[in-house]
Amino acid sequence: MTQKTAAPLSGMIYRLEDRPPNGPAILAAIQHILASIVGIVTPALIIGGVLGLGEHIPYLVAMSLFVSGVATFIQCRRFGPVGSGLLSVQGTSFAFVGAILAAGFAVKGRGGTPEDILTMIFGLCLVGCLVEIGLSQFVGRLRRIITPTVTGIVITIIGLSLVKVGFTDFAGGATAGEALGEPVNLLLGFIVVAAILVLTFQPNPTVRISAIMAGLVIGFVVAALLGKVDFSSAGSGPLIALPIPFRYGIDFDLALFLPIAFIYLITAIETTGDLTANSIIAGEPVRGDLYMSRIKGGILADGVNSGLAAIFNTFPNTTFSQNNGVIQMTGVASRHVGMIIAVILIVLGFFPVIGNAFLLVPKPVLGGATLVLFGTIAVAGIRILASETIDRRKAYIMAVSFGVGLGVTLVPDATQHLPDFIRQVFATPITLSGLSAIILSLVIPEGDDAVAEPSTAESPVQPA
Known part of the structure; x- marks a missing residue:
């Protein structure tokens, strides 16, 4: 070969x-x-x-x-x-x-x-x-x-x-109690996010690569000056x-x-x-x-x-x-x-x-960095989806998979009456969305309708 x-x-x-x-x-x-x-x-x-x-x-x-x-x-x-x-x-x-x-x-x-x-x-x-x-x-x-x-x-x-x-x-951590969402916590989180964004768009490649670490350092220094570091x-x-x-x-x-x-x-x-x-x-x-x-x-x-x-x-x-x-x-x-x-x-x-x-590192400082990192993970997934034409078939696969995945996240009690094993499996949005996507991809045929660009009101995705 x-x-x-x-x-x-x-x-x-x-x-x-x-x-x-x-x-x-x-x-x-x-x-x-x-x-x-x-x-x-x-x-x-x-x-x-x-x-x-x-x-x-x-x-x-x-x-x-x-x-x-x-x-x-x-x-x-x-x-x-x-x-x-x-x-x-x-x-x-x-x-x-x-x-x-x-x-x-x-x-x-x-x-x-x-x-x-x-x-x-x-x-x-x-x-x-x-x-x-x-x-x-x-x-x-x-x-x-x-x-x-x-x-x-x-x-x-x-x-x-x-x-x-x-x-x-970002707001103070799961154990913050009444301190959750205090202005100083939000300020620290925003400082880290802002620092990461500013450094990410610098022309120097080394600065861009170290943006997250530098953002953490900047946030840590500010937190120390505010007395928020133990x-x-x-x-x-x-x-x-x-x-x-x-x-x-x-x-x-x-x-x-x-x-x-x-x-x-x-x-x-x-x-x-x-x-x-x-x-x-x-x-x-x-x-x-x-x-x-x-x-x-x-x-x-x-x-x-x-x-x-x-x-x-x-x-x-x-x-x-x-x-x-x-x-x-x-x-x-x-x-x-x-x-x-x-x-x-x-x-x-x-x-x-x-x-x-x-x-x-205080929780709000770490939260500022992880918020950006987790957001970029979601964006990476969106970019993969956008790399191909989103026809009607793919649009409905995405709609159902996102719907059940986000649904079980927003309403976790929806699975409370299911048997324990099934409930534990379906309570995880990753598994539920992934299995839904695989099953629908195998079940929904790639017919003429699926290949064509969507152009009617019945499709949830309209061409740009």
Whole structure:
């Protein structure tokens, strides 16, 4: 089979197998870390904060960094069939946050302790990784079921369902009580959002990449000046954190597992897109045996690395699309830079002081950043949906899927009389929207009506 190689984008200095000198390699690695570190640690901060995991959060953050380093090394180095062999940074996946929070709240509702919550989450994620490992061998068939319409719907629902979490922190946090919505909290949140927006639209690429981290720093400084930072916990906890496999043990619940299994399916498709974009930017084949081998290896590595994440007490990993932008910006596509990134992340993972530092960040400051991040997740889903013509068939698939997903979010008691297993499955907007989209995509035929541009009043989507 012939290989179709994409022409590398202009400005590419070091190709995939090139070995840059130490100076440029380290500078490129640092820029990748700046682009990804917030994404790596934020899911642990959100999950830990919302579920009240308290003293466990610094360790969860440290393990997020450690496992991301190991996962990046596997993805870039490639071991046999595992890994893509591309400069692809792995980090904690935002896509799982909603499903993990749903599982955590279910355990908490039964009277579970923070340790019980983590035991369940890591058990679910460990079993779930087998889904992605299996799917890695059926990429072609998978893409026929998980279409851009299905993927766009699920990603949009993930973002929209998380906005409540971000805005709650924006207003002061779930434990703020009567202080929720105080003007000073809203002010801090708006300052962070404004800082991120201003920095995002600067011409300097480095400034744009670090916009979220810089926004957090600016918000933290303002909060400290206003006396809203509690420094009493600074310096507390151990200096070194050693990775301990199965520190919390594992547990399993089938009803709680289904939403997480579904997200593993979606992330397999996302990884395909990330690695394809990576190949295009680096000027590597985007068709043929080598390309498919890299895609299968990348998805397989996603599954294996997510299994390692569960074993070492953190949350599922996936490829980070923002690092494709760093490759384009720096002109460095060398996978050897990925190994430097991996080593730096692994070293950072031994120091829980990083997690402690993030714990000092007031909820409104963190909420300002997460509100933007969650909003961009929803926008990413909308962009996927908008990338194709929205004909009448797709419009109704979207209408029903969004309707039931948002409906169960806004009226959670609607499922209270269903059997427990069904209620727990249907109470998760991600699963409900995703299953609705898949079933409707398979059931509604692609007839002449579906292919044509909608132009009548009976369609909910009118042409521009």
